[in-house]
Amino acid sequence: MKLSINNIGKLKNAKVEIKGITVIAGENDTGKSTVGKILFSVFNSFYKLDEKIIKLKKTNIQNYLQRLITTNPFEDYPDFSKLIEKIFKDSSIYDKNDLKLRNDILYFIAENKTKSEVDEINETNDDYFENQIKKIQEILRISEEAFINFILTKNIGNEFSNQINNIYLKSTGEIELEIRNKRVAIAVENDDVKSLGSKFYLDNEAIYMDDPFILDELNSNKKNRNNENDVILANHKEHLQNKLIDKNPNIIEEIILNSKLEKFLKKLNEIFKGSISADRNGYFVYKREGQPKELNIKNLSAGLKSFGILKMLSQNNLLEENGTIILDEPEIHLHPEWQIKFAELIVLLQKEFGMHILLTTHSPYFLKAIQVYSKKYEISDKCKYYMSELDGEQAILVDKTNNLEDIFYQLTIPFENLMNKEELL
Known part of the structure; x- marks a missing residue:
């Protein structure tokens, strides 16, 4: 996977290759997060694109049809979905013949309403009815582009x-x-x-993690978003929240995942000793192994929340083989010891599941841990390292895969300068 970015946000130029683990390190305000946001938004825009277009069209057509039958709920129309499917199937015909679309919808309504109700539509709401038909035709005519x-x-x-x-x-x-x-x-x-250029469709979607406190929001927004438009156009926080709320029960997938991620899950369970699930009232709680009491996830430490998200993703079968995960400064809320453990988990995800991982950091501990564990688990050849740096008022990414010393120097020089100042006191 290769990503090229020019003149987006803070970034003037960035060319990134993601073949295993790609690390972007650098100071604050040098465009590190821009790469992850672009990768997430572009990647997920093309995820099951055909299905998204159909869902958007169907949802909006359904809204206009609903306005024509407001006197009765959808439950009174058992063939309602068939009408929408027919409209899609014959869209090319309706595009040239609005009278046929009008008559087919009227026929559907006539089968489910009394004659007087149909006459009422024809006589008193004719302009409104015709307007809804035109709206549906406009939707059908929207191009894929x-x-x-x-x-x-x-x-x-x-x-x-x-x-x-x-x-x-x-x-x-x-x-x-x-x-x-x-x-x-x-x-x-x-x-x-x-x-x-050409069409571009993806069967996998990217997951973006940048805030462990997103777990706190699960109980504040217990009901998942049902609006299809909102789900398709969700930002990375909303997308992750929806993923954590929605379970993906599949026994076969769970068996395969547990088998392939054996080392990863073993290491994760050594730190996060328990599980997160919804209680009888729908609130998410942490259940520690061997403990009958449940802890509201808001009361978990920030550090444990980071590991908790990984646990929920694995519990819900949301980690996809050869999938893509983006981690924006995951070390922020972690003690150096836990930074090292988290880094090992990331390396194991790549090793055991072939995931494409993009992460940003400004921690020398975390960076070194990625380097060491990549060597230990023999995936060093799948790792790329970039440094973000200012170029005037903009920022660029420089490939430092073969010069990691430059990155470590940049990340540690503030501490060394502080030590030098202390010696002068």
Whole structure:
């Protein structure tokens, strides 16, 4: 997997290869997080793209049809889904013949309403009815390209608060993602995104972790978002929250996952001794092994929450083989000892499950741990290391895979300077 970024947010230029574990290290405000946000939003925009387009169309068509039958609930229309399927199946016919669409919808309503109710639609609400028909036709006529550009603009915009381009420059932003010889190029101008070139579809989605306190929000927002538009266009926090709430029960997948992630799960269980699940009231609690009492997950330490998210992802069968996970400064709430343990878990995820892992850090402990455990578990050849640094008012990424000393120097020099000052006191 290769990702190229030009003039997006703080980043002037970045070319990143992710073939196992890719580490981006550097000081604050040098564009490290930009890479992860771009990878997440582009990756997930193309995840099951065909299904997303159909769902968006169906959801909105359903809304317009609902307005035509507001007197009765959907339950009174057992064939309602068949009507929507028919509209999609015959969309090319309806595109040229709005009268047929009108008559087919009227026929459906006539089968489920009394004659007087149908006459009422024809006589008193004719203009309204025709307007809804036109709205449905407009949805059917939206091109695939328009949907792709809309989804990309919304998803990338959500990650950057709709400031995708550098607000201080007028340069066009460029993004290019290549996966298994498939490539998509994206142009960004005035925060408007356009996909260029061939179609690009993915069967896996990326998971982005940057805040262990997202566990606290699970109990504040117990009900998962049911709006299809919201789910498709969720930012990385909402996406992860939805994943943690939704279980993916599959006995076969769980057996395979437990078998392939044996070392990972063993190490994880040594630190996180228990599980997180919903109690009878739907609140998420931590159940420690051998303890009958349940602890509200808000009362877990910040450090344990980081490991808890990994535990929930594995419990819910959400870790995909050859999948992609993005970790933005995972060491922030971890003691150096736990940073080292967390790093080992990340390396084991790659080793045992072939995951593509992008992570950012400014911790020399965490960076060294990734380096050491990658060597121990023999995946050093799958690791890439980049350093983010300022280039004028913008930032660039420099490949330091063969010069890790440069990164360690940058991360440790503030401490060394402090020690030198102390000697002068």
